[in-house]
Amino acid sequence: MQDPAINMAKFTHESIEDQEEEELQEEVLDFAPASLDDSLPEVEDPLREINLGTEEDPRPTFISALLKEPLKSELIALLQEFRDCFAWYYHEMPGLDRELVEHKLPIKEGYLPVK
Structure with a gap:
């Protein structure tokens, strides 16, 4: 009968060889598409427009339509509370350099912009 320590050493050596073979297998890679897709990503949330202003002076902004109550109400209340922090027009930002x-x-002159 063989020594159990020799059997264990042989088993351990074979296990290491099996792991090395698995690591050395070639990885299959997909090629990049020939052209880029300009469509919007599918993960983009649908939006819901909310007005932070008045009917005479609308201040539209958007929030996710997927928000659930009470978070949706809390977010709208927060935006309305701090609506004076947002600027919709340049004249609402006095002293800001247009640069x-x-x-x-x-x-470059003679070239057209590329999308």
């Missing part, structure tokens, strides 16, 4: 708030795309 900071205007978005520009520098495009």
